[in-house]
Structure formats: structure tokens, C-alpha cells
Amino acid sequence: MPLRAYLGLIRSLAIYYNPLRRRQLRAFYGDLLQPGDLAFDIGAHVGSRSRAMRAAGARVVACEPQEPFAGFLRRSLPRDIVLVQKAIGPSEAVAQMAVSSLHPTVSSLSTSFAAEAAGAPGFGHVRWDRSQQVQMTTMDALIATHGLPDFVKIDVEGFELDVLSGLxxxxxxxxxxxxxxFRDRTLAVIDRLESLGRYRFNPVTGEAGGFLWDEWRDADAVRAWLAALPPEGGSGDLYARLA
Structure with missing residues (x-):
């Protein structure tokens, strides 16, 4: 494994195991999950969210195909967290991941994400310098093995719609x-969710540690909110709850 890949791992550990960030995640998931809930962490990276979900009492399945992160998780995760060293996508296949060694959080299985990101605000310093072959399975297959999850976190850098295509x-x-x-990718995800069921939505901006809105809103409200965000704005997580 190239030295740059291990430097990327060290960088991620410094970011995601920040004590304040860990406390925020534990408090957030403590409110979101109930003891005994089943949670899937798709794109587990260094496992900080998997650990926070476990601390909330959830049974956790962590999916991470990228090395050296999968190896780190294999050695460091608590034994009661199930590690699946595969990507989740639209089919059972072998796929190529575009890897950014020094900024591994933006490594992606999307064939177009790296090309689009090269000219996007905030990505000028990122280089996708190598590729990695990974095994891919589907969300349906994961559910068949582990059960229907109460909550799924998906953080896969532009591959979210592909993950949901296998559901x-x-x-x-x-x-x-x-x-x-990349708002169009999120809009496509909203469309896909609406094809599966009736959802309500609520964003968490950046690392705020709590929901943006007091009440969960419908898809049209989220579309309007996304449309108003400046392209150079920061990232976050959009939560969807079945109505």
C-alpha cells in the first residue's frame, strides 16, 4: 500500500476521532436510535459513526471496501460490529474505485464523480491518484443476510443513487x-426514495450535531431548500424518515 494511503488514514483518524466530534455523534445517535435497533453504516471509513451507533445500543453492520480503512476496521472495531468488506451498489459485481490517497473521504465508485468534482468548489486541491478493485453487493442482499435495518447511513461520494438502485x-x-x-445527485436520490415510499426529510448541516428544522418536511420543501444553497456551501447529511 502506498505511503500516501497511510498518510490519508492518519489524516482521517485525526479528523473523525476529534473528541468534540465523537461526543456530538454519540449524543445525536443516542436520540435517533433505540437499543436493539439494526443500523447499516454504508461507507464506514474509519468507523466513527459505527461506534456512535453501537454506543446508542444499536446492532451495527459496517460496510467499507477501501484499503487501508477496511484493514483498520478489521483490527479495531468491537467484535459485535459486523464488518462487510464490500461496496454496496446496484448489483453483485467487481468494481473500480477512484481513490484519492491523501483525501480518501472523496474516493468514489461513481465513474463521473471525480471528473465533475475536479471543477467544483472546494475540490481544487484533491487528486484521484490511483484505483482499487473492490467487491460489490446490493442493499437487498445485505438485508437478506442481516435483516431489515431501522436506519441506514449512506456516505459514498456520489454513488448514493447506485446504492439505492440495489434496494x-x-x-x-x-x-x-x-x-x-452536486445538488442534482441529491435530487435524484429524493426521486428514488419517493418511488419506494412516502418520506419526510430533515438536514443536518456540516457537523452541527442536530437537525436544521424543528419539523420534518416533504420532498418539495427539501428540493426548494437545496435549490437555494450556494454551490460553494458546505456539505451535510439529509435524513429521510418513512411517513
């Missing part, structure tokens, strides 16, 4: 990362 039933609750510079 044939509505989920009770999920979150997807949104990036204002």
Missing part, C-alpha cells in the same frame, strides 16, 4: 450525504 423496498429511516455543488 427493492422502503427503509424506515436513512441518511445520505449532500454536497451543494
Amino acid at each position: 427493492g423496498q422502503p427503509l424506515p429511516m436513512l441518511s445520505v450525504e449532500y454536497l451543494p455543488a
